[in-house]
Amino acid sequence: ILNVEQSPQSLHVQEGDSTNFTCSFPSSNFYALHWYRWETAKSPEALFVMTLNGDEKKKGRISATLNTKEGYSYLYIKGSQPEDSATYLCASPFSGGYNKLIFGAGTRLAVHP
Amino acid sequence: DGGITQSPKYLFRKEGQNVTLSCEQNLNHDAMYWYRQDPGQGLRLIYYSQIVNDFQKGDIAEGYSVSREKKESFPLTVTSAQKNPTAFYLCASQIAGGPTSLPNEQFFGPGTRLTVL
Numbered sequence: 001i002l003n004v005e006q007s008p009q010s011l012h013v014q015e016g017d018s019t020n021f022t023c024s025f026p027s028s029n030f031y032a033l034h035w036y037r038w039e040t041a042k043s044p045e046a047l048f049v050m051t052l053n054g055d056e057k058k059k060g061r062i063s064a065t066l067n068t069k070e071g072y073s074y075l076y077i078k079g080s081q082p083e084d085s086a087t088y089l090c091a092s093p094f095s096g097g098y099n100k101l102i103f104g105a106g107t108r109l110a111v112h113p
Numbered sequence: 114d115g116g117i118t119q120s121p122k123y124l125f126r127k128e129g130q131n132v133t134l135s136c137e138q139n140l141n142h143d144a145m146y147w148y149r150q151d152p153g154q155g156l157r158l159i160y161y162s163q164i165v166n167d168f169q170k171g172d173i174a175e176g177y178s179v180s181r182e183k184k185e186s187f188p189l190t191v192t193s194a195q196k197n198p199t200a201f202y203l204c205a206s207q208i209a210g211g212p213t214s215l216p217n218e219q220f221f222g223p224g225t226r227l228t229v230l
Binding site: 031032042043045046051089093100101102103 | 154
């Protein structure tokens with residue numbers, strides 16, 4: 001099984017800091033890259049589904065970029081707020097099925113007031 | 114409200130027992146999934162179903178079974194053959210994609226935490 005890797009594993013920042021983390025995935029037979037936010041005691045929710053090399057998506061203070069040739073995606077949060085505290089998961093379907101996602105272990109973000 | 118429900122929220126199982134976790138969705142999605150989460154690991158796929166009366170094994174299917182008799186429902190049975198069933202289980206659904214369509218996000222339920230006593 002090929003892996004999706006995320007770094008760092010965890011991150012602590014102060015309110016107002018900007019931060020970013022990385023998702024690495026196999027670049028061969030690329031179909032899509034998903035980002036999800038998983039807050040404590042809630043269900044994971046989709047942030048972005050990205051398909052095109054060089055694509056950049058934005059939702060409020062959160063944005064993501066995609067490099068399919070080298071197999072990585074960055075997630076950026078500008079001016080972190082305590083409500084951004086969550087685990088951020090990325091996933092890619094490359095193991096033989098367009099809908100069969102392989103998830104990374106996630107980056108746990110804690111934003112301190 | 115449209116969404117995915119899972120029950121129960123917490124489940125305790127004795128050694129040797131089979132237990133069934135419920136997953137229901139009213140989003141009219143064709144595809145449904147079961148994932149398992151263990152501490153420090155990503156979500157791992159147990160089983161998935163793209164259409165009623167059909168399902169495929171995921172990466173860690175041993176010791177689990179599923180059925181897909183209705184579009185809305187995808188129950189997961191954790192059998193006594195699963196050697197380490199204590200984990201958090203998530204169900205998800207999705208509009209099924211393919212080689213000529215744009216990929217779609219998955220929608221997740223609230224999860225079931227299973228503990229073996």
